[in-house]
Amino acid sequence: MDSPLRSFASLYSTTFLMVLAAGLLTTYLGLSLTTMQVPQIWIGGMMSAYYVGLVCGSKVGHKLIAQVGHIRAFVACAGIVTASALGHALIDNLTVWLVLRLAVGMGMMCQYMVLESWLNEQAETNQRGTVFASYMIVSYLGLMAGQGAISLYPDLGLEPLLLIAICFALCIVPIAITRRIHPEPLTPAPLKMGHYWKLAPQALTTIALGSMIVGCFYGLAPSYATAKGIGPEQVAIYMSCTIFAGLLAQWPMGKLSDVLSRSLLIRINCTLLGLLVLIITLVPFHSVYSLVLTSLFGILAFTLYPLATALANSRVEQHERVGLSATILVTFGIGASIGPLVASGLMQVLGDQMLYGFMAICSFTLLASLIWINRRQKTEQSSTSDYIMAGGDMVSSPLAAAFDPRVDVEMVNEQMINPAEDAFDIIPEAIDDEFDDIDEQAEYNTAYANVMSSEELLMEELDDEDVDNEVGRR
DSSP states (O other): OOOOHTHHHHHHHHHHHHHHHHHHHHHHHHHHOOOOOOOOOHHHHHHHHHHHHHHHHHHHHHHHHHHHHHHHHHHHHHHHHHHHHHHHHHHOHHHHHHHHHHHHHHHHHHHHHHHHHHHHSOOOGGHHHHHHHHHHHHHHHHHHHHHHHHHTTOOOOOOOOOOOHHHHHHHHHHHHHOOOOOOOOOOOOOOOHHHHHHHHHHHHHHHHHHHHHHHHHHHHHHHHHHHOOOOOHHHHHHHHHHHHHHHHHHHHHHHHTTSSSSHHHHHHHHHHHHHHHHHHHHSSOOHHHHHHHHHHHHHHHHHHHHHHHHHHHHTOOOGGGHHHHHHHHHHHHHHHHHHHHHHHHHHHHHHHTHHHHHHHHHHHHHHHHHHHHHHHHHHHHHTTTOOOOOOOHHHHGGGGGGOOOSSOOHHHHHSSSSHHHHHHHHHHHHHHHHHHHHHHHHHHHHHHHHHHHHHHHHHHHHHHHHHHHHHOOO
């Protein structure tokens, strides 16, 4: 059997090029807007538009894939994304850039849906974990390559946009010429977010607030680092260290979550993350120490999502996991779109340090929410621990047989026809049985009385004999 890397080489190659271009575009826009001295609120809005596009693209992409198929949908969206990236080189209007950023988010969500549904369908059961672990590793490597590529163009001219367009165009080639069988068309799946929030409130709350932190970092960290006086090369190292640390932490954190309670592990993670980002907020920026702190940040921040996803999947049944995945993606997109917008507003008013200050607020808010939800769940469990399941009216009623698909209809009809006559037939038999029971009881009582009388007479005779013997001895 071929290894997953070889078997899905075309899909992994497409993923690497696509994520490389996306990561490079995000960092390029953040640095360019900072160089242009654009207000922070515009930078946050630009990054939020991308995540709004991801949320909207989940619905649009589903319909597009269902209508034209996976490969055609991927090629069409790749063309839109490539044109949108090059549009930043033609137009300097920030409003147009917001629209272009929205289009990139929608197109890339469709591309992600194609890749992940393809992997999910054609991965063997015994290889599924390895296949998706390899997919995540390739994605992280693409992000790191995108951050490193920005250091090749410190002047932030048109060259980065050309490289981005080249990567978006080339990502079409591997998936277009793949020999793998095309996946089946997508089928509609209703999204019941309220249902999943009731089943896994701790996990989805973690994803909602954790996505704000991650969205703030990807969107605003390049602007924050530039404002601290470092060049594009150092910004690339700053971002790459964070992503690389997050990549290395995935496997040990996953193993740890199999030993400890995931909800407890998330709360510990939140506590440490809140303290860390508070330190980054208060301590002056240093070019060396900042790399250590941001690496620790990557370990804690980038493991919240997989921990929460694992916790959520442990709370639902197998047939509910497709709807849960959609709920997780929408929740992540909404949180990641709100976070940069709020953080950029705080940075504009209170200074660049509020990027990590806002992350501290999110971390401690998440911790308080998780503690409250955990206590509430424990209270509900203790209040219902003495509840005993009892059969309802339908369970004890003979009508229940008519609703059971395992019961033959003719047998049900035989049991249900003329129930009154059956009852009158049963009553005399029951009365006779009752009288038989009464007679048997009377006979038992008489026999018992006779035995007791005989025993009393015997005891009296024994007593008299003992008295006579005593008198004789005297």
